[in-house]
Amino acid sequence: MxxxxxxxxxxxxxxxxxxxxxxxxxxxxxxxxxxxxxxxxxxxxxxxxxxxxxxxxxxxxxxxxxxxxxxxxxxxxxxxxxxxxxxxxxxxxxxxxxxxxxxxLSEAFLAAHTLTPDDPQDLTLLDLRAEAGEVDLGPVAPEAARLMVRVARLQPSAYDRVMRAAWDALAREQQAEAGTRGARLFTFSLMGFPGSLLPLSDPQRHQGE
Structure with missing residues (x-):
């Protein structure tokens, strides 16, 4: 390495x-x-x-x-x-x-939707399945803007592993696609943080469950 x-x-x-x-x-x-x-x-x-x-x-x-x-x-x-x-x-x-x-980033994400075709297209925003496999993002164009948000209960070490794996996968794809015909610029924002989106959630509340 x-x-x-x-x-x-x-x-x-x-x-x-x-x-x-x-x-x-x-x-x-x-x-x-x-x-x-x-x-x-x-x-x-x-x-x-x-x-x-x-x-x-x-x-x-x-x-x-x-x-x-x-x-x-x-x-x-x-x-x-x-x-x-x-x-x-x-x-x-x-x-x-x-x-x-x-x-x-938020403004650019919203603006990207105005560049998609006029035909209505479904887009999966949340997938609760626990099993591994390909994520079904719905019948959208490959270049369409996408948003996936998920709150998960993990060990801190697992959280770190998931974030690293996602970033590494993006780096591998970028190196493989560099210089290929038809390659375009895409923006990825990988964000994670302790706690949930609920303002009243207590990150210590469920420890030991």
């Missing part, structure tokens, strides 16, 4: 830059494995001058660094594979930094 490099954020400016829904972590990811600013712009379908401006901001914050592999003109790469918010900076991960990202 390849080594995973980790970068611990050291300023709120870096945190805000990574949480920028348009040109933060999304843009940084285009440089994984090394790329030039113009290559990143082509991958995103964005104007090169605009991308170059935000690339310069990520470089100034130390989040993008030169890629020293030969044969690449002014190639850059992320300073690490994984970015971590240290405990001392956790208070900065509040509504003033995270809310804009979550709001933008």
């Amino acid at each position: 390849p080594d995973i490099s980790t970068y611990v954020l050291c300023s709120e400016a870096q945190l805000r830059a990574l949480l920028d829904v348009h040109y933060g972590g999304h843009l940084l990811g285009q440089f994984w494995g090394g790329a030039t600013a113009s290559e990143a712009a082509r991958r995103l379908g964005e104007p090169a001058p605009r991308v170059a401006y935000h690339v310069g901001r990520l470089r100034a914050l130390g989040l993008l660094v030169p890629d020293d592999r030969p044969g690449r003109g002014q190639a850059l790469r992320p300073v690490a594979d994984r970015f971590v918010v240290p405990a001392a900076m956790r208070p900065a991960l509040g509504t003033h930094t995270a809310r804009p990202l979550l709001a933008a």
Whole structure:
């Protein structure tokens, strides 16, 4: 298994830059494995001058660094594979930094439905089956926006395992599909948290059941 490099954020400016829904972590990811600013712009379908401006901001914050592999003109790469918010900076991960990202994701999700065909299409939002197998998302177009929400009672170690497995599966698919004809940009947001959506739920209430 390849080594995973980790970068611990050291300023709120870096945190805000990574949480920028348009040109933060999304843009940084285009440089994984090394790329030039113009290559990143082509991958995103964005104007090169605009991308170059935000690339310069990520470089100034130390989040993008030169890629020293030969044969690449002014190639850059992320300073690490994984970015971590240290405990001392956790208070900065509040509504003033995270809310804009979550709001933008919600707006983009709602807007994506307006791009689907006019024909009515069913979409499964919840599947309560416990058995393993393919999830039936209903007769929708493969590229349609999808939303699945599930509250599950798990051991903390199982929760960690599920989150890691979901992220790993996405990474494997992305590597397999990279450069293939017909590949398009899709946005995935993997979110999990202790407790349920019920405001009166007590996360300690059912311990030991």
